[in-house]
Amino acid sequence: MMKNSFVRFVLVGGANFLLDLGIFTLLANVLGWDKIPANVVSVSVAMTFSFVMNYHFVWRSSKNLAQTIAGFFIVSIFSNYVVQNIVLSLVPMFIGEGETQNIIGKFCASFAGMITNYFGYKFVFTDRKK
Secondary structure (H helix, E strand, C coil): CHHHHHHHHHHHHHHHHHHHHHHHHHHHHHCCCCHHHHHHHHHHHHHHHHHHHHHHHHCCCCCCHHHHHHHHHHHHHHHHHHHHHHHHHHHHHHHCCCHHHHHHHHHHHHHHHHHHHHHHHHHHHCCCCC
16 A cells, blocks of 8 residues: 555656646746745645645545645645745755756755655545554
8 A cells, every 4th residue: 555655646746746846937937936936826726736636546535624634734834835945945055046946946845845745644644543
């Protein structure tokens, strides 16, 4: 089960990353938004997709929606708004500023967030009594 849930997590995470990156790139590189507000918007849209896919497909949760929503948002807010924004703020110190650097920073931030999300979502969506 662990291996299958991890594979599903990676697949959904990949789709979620593409959605997040697409929105972020549009806002930051095409429309010229600052990278932190662009990240907040892109992550917020992607989070909705992520919840539905994690609940139904990745973890195939037996918990009801009410049991999982609060935990999902706590993990997601920490991972996506705290962890990702810290990484986005630190990356330019190493590689500089610019459109390409924004995308590299977003990739690094998303990877850090994915690690945090996997362990947090595993706790939120799985029934530990089984």
